[in-house]
Amino acid sequence: MRILIVGGGMGGTILANNLARRLHREMRDGKVAIQMLSASDRHMYQPGLLYVAVGRMMPQDLYRDQASLLEPGIEFHVDPVEEFELDANRVKTKSGKAYGYDVLVIATGSRIYPEGIPGLEEHGEFFYTEASALKLFRRLREFEGGKVVIAVGVPHKCPMAPLEITFMLHDYFKDRGLLDKTQLHYTYPIGRTHGLENVAKWATPEFERLGISYETLFNLKEVDGKRKVLLSEEGSETPYDLLISIPAHRGMEVIEKNGLGKSGWIPTDRHRLNMEGRENVYVLGDTTNLPISKAGSTAHFEADTLGENLAAMIRVGAPVRDYDGKVFCFIEAGKDRATYAMFNYQNPPDPKPPTQAMHWFKMAYNQLYWASARGIL
Amino acid sequence: MGDDKVKVVDATGSFCPGPLMELIGQLKEMEVGDVLELLSSDKGSAADVPEWVNKVGHEMVGTEEKDGVWHIRVRKLK
Ligand SMILES: Cc1cc2nc3c(=O)[nH]c(=O)nc-3n(C[C@H](O)[C@H](O)[C@H](O)COP(=O)(O)OP(=O)(O)OC[C@H]3O[C@@H](n4cnc5c(N)ncnc54)[C@H](O)[C@@H]3O)c2cc1C
Numbered sequence: 001m002r003i004l005i006v007g008g009g010m011g012g013t014i015l016a017n018n019l020a021r022r023l024h025r026e027m028r029d030g031k032v033a034i035q036m037l038s039a040s041d042r043h044m045y046q047p048g049l050l051y052v053a054v055g056r057m058m059p060q061d062l063y064r065d066q067a068s069l070l071e072p073g074i075e076f077h078v079d080p081v082e083e084f085e086l087d088a089n090r091v092k093t094k095s096g097k098a099y100g101y102d103v104l105v106i107a108t109g110s111r112i113y114p115e116g117i118p119g120l121e122e123h124g125e126f127f128y129t130e131a132s133a134l135k136l137f138r139r140l141r142e143f144e145g146g147k148v149v150i151a152v153g154v155p156h157k158c159p160m161a162p163l164e165i166t167f168m169l170h171d172y173f174k175d176r177g178l179l180d181k182t183q184l185h186y187t188y189p190i191g192r193t194h195g196l197e198n199v200a201k202w203a204t205p206e207f208e209r210l211g212i213s214y215e216t217l218f219n220l221k222e223v224d225g226k227r228k229v230l231l232s233e234e235g236s237e238t239p240y241d242l243l244i245s246i247p248a249h250r251g252m253e254v255i256e257k258n259g260l261g262k263s264g265w266i267p268t269d270r271h272r273l274n275m276e277g278r279e280n281v282y283v284l285g286d287t288t289n290l291p292i293s294k295a296g297s298t299a300h301f302e303a304d305t306l307g308e309n310l311a312a313m314i315r316v317g318a319p320v321r322d323y324d325g326k327v328f329c330f331i332e333a334g335k336d337r338a339t340y341a342m343f344n345y346q347n348p349p350d351p352k353p354p355t356q357a358m359h360w361f362k363m364a365y366n367q368l369y370w371a372s373a374r375g376i377l
Numbered sequence: 378m379g380d381d382k383v384k385v386v387d388a389t390g391s392f393c394p395g396p397l398m399e400l401i402g403q404l405k406e407m408e409v410g411d412v413l414e415l416l417s418s419d420k421g422s423a424a425d426v427p428e429w430v431n432k433v434g435h436e437m438v439g440t441e442e443k444d445g446v447w448h449i450r451v452r453k454l455k
Binding site for chain 1: 386387388395396397398399401402405406419421425428429432433
């Protein structure tokens with residue numbers, strides 16, 4: 001049984017290690033082989049980018065060598081996939097090689113797509129890549145006051161990041177003595193401040209208490225950099241001095257190019273996690289089209305379920321459980337306070353008032369993540 | 378009307394990003410004139426979606442509830 005995992009990020013890594021631990025005997029006896037193909041020899045802990053933007057983590061703190069995170073016996077190659085030949089159970093890679101499989105798992109993630117909005121790439125600041133987080137960090141250092149707009153597009157990865165950056169910026173400007181000269185303004189596409197109703201119920205009074213203004217039902221259509229104005233699909237105009245955006249995302253180009261899913265989102269069964277219409281192809285993390293959060297924790301819980309199911313299929317011929325849509329997210333509510341949200345397909349979240357203890361738990365998790373990627377936690 | 382291209386988007390059980398966000402994301406990728414049918418188990422969407430659709434200037438084709446699932450049809454007009 002050859003298992004091929006494409007993507008060495010959160011989902012792919014957790015799954016590979018989960019499987020290698022469950023199936024070490026079968027691997028030793030030559031009955032199971034696990035291969036991983038990824039686009040990078042490094043693994044980035046993406047949630048750390050939020051802290052890079054405000055100067056509280058350095059980019060090098062976010063990386064580990066991917067090979068060092070993998071259990072012995074997992075064969076790892078840095079060789080991005082270019083062609084998926086699902087009918088032939090084979091992928092072709094950049095180096096020109098072909099890799100066959102019995103089971104394929106796709107976990108190639110997602111990316112910001114500012115190109116989708118005219119003017120956004122040129123005039124907006126982002127923090128979803130290393131380069132853009134550093135650029136924003138420098139812009140914030142030079143900032144001397146004005147109107148800061150945080151403009152959110154959908155879908156995007158990490159449901160809480162837009163709120164977190166807003167609350168963290170509030171404390172950042174306060175610490176630098178700039179709050180009096182700064183207006184924080186948050187825009188969100190639907191009729192409340194967050195997609196999750198209970199999170200919106202918690203965040204809106206928090207915004208009001210902190211003097212953060214907001215505009216809901218705001219879908220960014222265009223950025224007019226000359227006039228420094230945002231234009232919305234709904235017809236409104238919002239001026240800005242500093243524009244920070246979480247642009248709508250897309251999946252990876254390779255997914256779209258190979259016809260696996262529009263905009264890079266692969267149609268996925270919400271419980272079994274197989275690609276729709278394919279029995280031996282599974283999908284994990286951001287690249288699914290599931291209407292749930294694109295978060296590391298989603299990828300993690302999906303990988304736990306899939307790891308258990310694939311191992312059971314090899315051993316007893318059938319999967320043992322369904323993925324229930326579970327997601328867990330920390331929410332930084334400032335520089336030293338945080339809360340969290342836990343939810344699944346059936347149960348909405350219910351965030352509690354933020355505490356300092358929860359903030360320290362998040363800081364600890366930023367380090368514990370590496371144990372979780374190794375499959376230990 | 379019989380020739381309308383209808384795309385069905387199942388957002389039942391979706392609390393985040395939420396059915397309306399699902400609709401907004403999907404509509405962007407459709408052609409003007411096409412109809413999207415959103416399935417939502419969140420009754421808030423039944424109010425949220427028409428509000429957004431009217432504000433933006435798309436067309437509400439209809440809404441009905443079947444067994445706790447709202448079927449909301451929207452035509453993309455721009
Ligand atoms: C600023 C920020 C803050 C965040 N905060 C949180 C948070 O607090 N909590 C949370 O749960 N999540 C958070 N996330 C989201 C989380 O990082 C992602 O949802 C998660 O990484 C998704 O995992 P994945 O495995 O789907 O994709 P990724 O982890 O992105 O991995 C994708 C992998 O695929 C590889 N790849 C790409 N193309 C190819 C190819 N053609 N062939 C082979 N390999 C390929 C890449 O090299 C990479 O290794 C945050 C993200 C950002 C950017």
